[in-house]
Amino acid sequence: MDFLHNIAVIGAGMAGLSAARALQQAGRNVQIFDKGRRPGGRMSSRHNDHGLFDLGAQYFTVRDPEFAQFITAFEQQGSVARWPGIMARQIDGQWQAQPPEHPRYSGMPSMAALTDALSEPMKVHQQVRITSMTRTGSTWTLEDQKEQQWSGFDHVIVAIPAPQAALLLKGISTSLRPQTNMSPCWSTWVRFRGALDMPSGIENWHGALLESSPVLRWAGRNQTRPGQHEGERLTLLANDDWSDKHLEDAADQVADRMIKAFQDCYPAPLPAIDACGAHRWRYAQPCQTPENTPGYLIEKPTQLSLCGDWCIDGRVEAAWLSGSRLAQALCGQ
Ligand SMILES: Cc1cc2nc3c(=O)[nH]c(=O)nc-3n(C[C@H](O)[C@H](O)[C@H](O)COP(=O)(O)OP(=O)(O)OC[C@H]3O[C@@H](n4cnc5c(N)ncnc54)[C@H](O)[C@@H]3O)c2cc1C
Structure with a gap:
């Protein structure tokens, strides 16, 4: 060339x-x-009157040595840290502690911190x-x-x-x-008035894989991300099938149904809700992995x-x- x-x-x-x-x-x-208004795409975060929420990628893993080197530099600079430290899993209706197999990372205080830092020395024409x-x-x-x-x-x-x-x-x-082809994903944010009660046998959890829910696949507690502290703020992700079936539903109805699905699988009553909303990712994740x-x-x-x-x-x-x-x-x- x-x-x-x-x-x-x-x-x-x-x-x-x-x-x-x-x-x-x-x-x-x-x-x-x-x-978009800011860089980051599916790693962008939402800051509203009720706090900071990650509605796209929740965390990432690091396997490739070159990616590890790249991430270490941003970790040292303070825009990335390990998260979630404490994972839970709801399987066959039971909540269990689940030690992460691979270290997982988040931007600090939210995923967008990494793409913000990465884009800083470059010319990005937004919107x-x-x-x-x-x-x-x-x-x-x-x-x-x-x-x-x-x-x-x-x-x-x-x-x-x-x-x-x-x-x-x-x-x-x-x-x-x-x-x-890419599958869609509905993502709901919810701000509670008080702290969630923890399931018995689990003192604390940061993120949870929800395998038994017919609606949800993930719940993350945003205030447990590194660099965040206050206010019970959940992100709930719907599974592919449910997201696909409800792709054109109104966002407020989707948020209500996803929160209800979380209550159905959570072993303690949820605190009162201050505010909630939902975001639709029409192209969330690829359905196939190309070969060769x-x-x-x-x-x-x-x-x-x-x-x-x-x-x-x-x-x-x-x-x-x-x-x-x-x-x-x-x-x-
Ligand atoms: C709900 C959800 C949860 C996820 N969870 C995880 C996870 O836990 N761990 C993980 O590793 N990954 C996760 N992912 C996947 C991860 O977010 C993506 O793999 C990654 O961010 C994709 O980056 P990308 O640059 O390929 O695409 P994108 O992030 O989609 O970037 C594309 C950019 O192009 C812009 N754009 C599109 N069309 C145009 C146009 N015509 N002109 C100008 N700009 C345009 C968009 O605004 C966007 O900023 C998740 C994704 C979603 C949606």
């Missing part, structure tokens, strides 16, 4: 940020575009949704929702969920086909590439690896 100097990255989630950071460190001129892309000669021009054009890019990285990437690439002459890919897709003649968790699997670490491997491939030409 020719030397690539000006690179556009569409999507400021973990994958896009990881690619952009490595390319910037290698001396490339990188601009990132994201439709810019790219609606089309055109290649003229050897450069790309992007157009956003306000019909503003951004031109002069030698290469474009599309780092967004596969179904959204497929839509953006429609009409472009390319052999890249992001065909992975290096963790990204590149088309050299058109100078177009794709990365994201869906190129490996639905985890924060996979998203980082996808972006970082793509950047290495682009720098190695």
Whole structure:
């Protein structure tokens, strides 16, 4: 490939940020575009009048040595710490303590702290949704929702969920086909007036896997995250089937039903509720894991590439690896 100097990255989630950071460190001129108000994508956190809630990724594991090195640097800097320290599991209707098999980490005080720190030295154009892309000669021009054009890019990285990437690439002459389906997830936040009573035999829990619930798969107590302290604030995640079946339901009804499902599986009465709400992730996690890919897709003649968790699997670490491997491939030409 020719030397690539000006690179556009569409999507400021973990994958896009990881690619952009490595390319910037290698001396490339990188601009990132994201439709959201802040970077982070599915790792973003919500701060409202009732406190701080993580409604997307709840924690992440660290297995790859390069990712471990990357995380250690942010741990030393104070934007990442281990969490949940104390796990519970509800299986066959019983609550049990569950020591985590692998260390798990969270941003400190919330997941967004990591993507905020990662994006800090970079140029991110927020609230810019790219609606089309055109290649003229050897450069790309992007157009956003306000019909503003951004031109002069030698290469474009599309780092967004596969179904959204497929839509953006429609009409472009390319052999890249992001065909992975992604499952939805309803996520509910709830602020209680008092502390939860603990199940008997468990003194405290930070996060719980809810395997017997027909509705829920996870409950996390946000105030137990490193750097957070007060106020009983739960995040509840619905399982794939339930989320799919209730995808178009109203958010307030979804929140009520998910809280009721939590009460149905929790072995103590819940405290009074101060406030609650629900967020729908239409593309939460990839349904399949692609085979025989290096963790990204590149088309050299058109100078177009794709990365994201869906190129490996639905985890924060996979998203980082996808972006970082793509950047290495682009720098190695
Ligand atoms: C509810 C939930 C729970 C999860 N739990 C865990 C967990 O516990 N552990 C774990 O490891 N992983 C978990 N995950 C998965 C994890 O969040 C993802 O694997 C990872 O964050 C994906 O990063 P990404 O960069 O590939 O995509 P994203 O984070 O989706 O980033 C894509 C970005 O692209 C932007 N974008 C999209 N279209 C456009 C456009 N046209 N123009 C401009 N910008 C655009 C979006 O705003 C977004 O910021 C969870 C995900 C969800 C939703």
